[in-house]
Amino acid sequence: MNPGQLPYWRLSGFYAFYFAMVGTMVPFLGLWLQSLDFSPEQIGIVASTLMLTRLVAPNVWGWLADRSGRRLWVIRLGSLMAAICFGFLFWRQDFWWVAVVFVVFSFFWNAVLAQFEVITLNYLGGRPHFYSRIRLWGSVGFILVVVLLGVLFDLYSVAALPWVGMAFLIAIWLSALALDEPQSSQHEQHQGEGFLSVALQKPVLCFLMASLLLQLSHGSYYTFYSVFLESLNYSRTSIGVLWALGVVAEVLVFWYMHHVMKHIGPRAIFQFSLAMAVLRWFLIGCFPEHLLLMVFAQVLHAFTFGSAHSVAIELVRRYFPGRIQGQGQALYSAASFGAGGALGALISGYLWSSSPVLSFAVSCFASALALGLVWWGMRGPLSANP
Numbered sequence: 001m002n003p004g005q006l007p008y009w010r011l012s013g014f015y016a017f018y019f020a021m022v023g024t025m026v027p028f029l030g031l032w033l034q035s036l037d038f039s040p041e042q043i044g045i046v047a048s049t050l051m052l053t054r055l056v057a058p059n060v061w062g063w064l065a066d067r068s069g070r071r072l073w074v075i076r077l078g079s080l081m082a083a084i085c086f087g088f089l090f091w092r093q094d095f096w097w098v099a100v101v102f103v104v105f106s107f108f109w110n111a112v113l114a115q116f117e118v119i120t121l122n123y124l125g126g127r128p129h130f131y132s133r134i135r136l137w138g139s140v141g142f143i144l145v146v147v148l149l150g151v152l153f154d155l156y157s158v159a160a161l162p163w164v165g166m167a168f169l170i171a172i173w174l175s176a177l178a179l180d181e182p183q184s185s186q187h188e189q190h191q192g193e194g195f196l197s198v199a200l201q202k203p204v205l206c207f208l209m210a211s212l213l214l215q216l217s218h219g220s221y222y223t224f225y226s227v228f229l230e231s232l233n234y235s236r237t238s239i240g241v242l243w244a245l246g247v248v249a250e251v252l253v254f255w256y257m258h259h260v261m262k263h264i265g266p267r268a269i270f271q272f273s274l275a276m277a278v279l280r281w282f283l284i285g286c287f288p289e290h291l292l293l294m295v296f297a298q299v300l301h302a303f304t305f306g307s308a309h310s311v312a313i314e315l316v317r318r319y320f321p322g323r324i325q326g327q328g329q330a331l332y333s334a335a336s337f338g339a340g341g342a343l344g345a346l347i348s349g350y351l352w353s354s355s356p357v358l359s360f361a362v363s364c365f366a367s368a369l370a371l372g373l374v375w376w377g378m379r380g381p382l383s384a385n386p
Helices: 008-035 040-055 057-068 071-090 095-109 113-124 128-155 158-177 195-199 202-217 219-231 236-260 266-286 291-299 301-319 322-352 356-377
Strands: none
Touching: 008 040, 008 113, 008 128, 008 158, 008 219, 008 236, 040 057, 040 095, 040 219, 040 322, 057 071, 057 095, 057 113, 057 322, 071 095, 071 113, 071 158, 113 128, 113 301, 113 322, 128 158, 128 236, 128 301, 195 202, 195 322, 202 219, 202 266, 202 301, 202 322, 202 356, 219 236, 219 266, 219 322, 219 356, 236 291, 236 301, 266 291, 266 301, 266 356, 291 301, 301 322, 322 356
């Protein structure tokens, strides 16, 4: 891929800042909320609000972007309003105030990524398999942030988290201002089936349900992994390094995934990713005190997120072509990161006090159920052909 043929670094920069924000929130939000004396149930509720708004927000913004053809305007508005709403965390930090701020903030923040995926694919045109080469910079941003913040929060205090988050939200907005609307997104055409008729097809429904279950299985990990390790006397620096290790493995998968998908169909890759998820949650739930096993479990993030997400973006592109692509990306985001992520955070929040092992056992079961769904229902040329 020749970076001179498209705004490679501007697209990559947006992903880097967006996932730097994710790298601030996902590993350290639980620790920050714990420092405010929130209970595990309250932590689960706040974490779930980030996901719950994805049930509505991506579909609302996806519909607006598809109808107007102004995706970049939607991204700019969403990122600006997210930064403004996030700023209310500096006023108060009691439970209900934080929960409401996160609901409003995430409604706008969740407007951004699904539509930016469409922008990226429109810039790539006939080279969608190179998507992972751009998306990997999001993983790089995540890696740098989790390592640096792990050290920072060890030396100083996790109370600085809102300031770090605000800096990245402003950077996301500025990155969106630096881009131009791709020509193809202004003239998208779709001559095939309507959005609902596509969404209700058996392979598509099974894909969406499996994606929901996969994200549900990540609930214990995203919400309590850092808290879990800290309770076992891992330092925050070590916790940050373990998070980063998982995303390093993810970057390697993103770099080579366009080669893999030329030879192996999305369904087969998705099945393997789900099998690795079952193994990963088993290891974290049963052997958290064994550092080498935790390192291996983090390497499996290459499959439980890296290959699974790359395949999902390709399947959405195939299932929802042309003018319904924005709604397709939004539906995938709502089903997986929205419904799945929210359910995972809520379930883990209520199970955690009783048994972290039980919480990760639910993760194993959800991944295994998703694997069965893909094997049973995700058949056909769009799912199987490289």
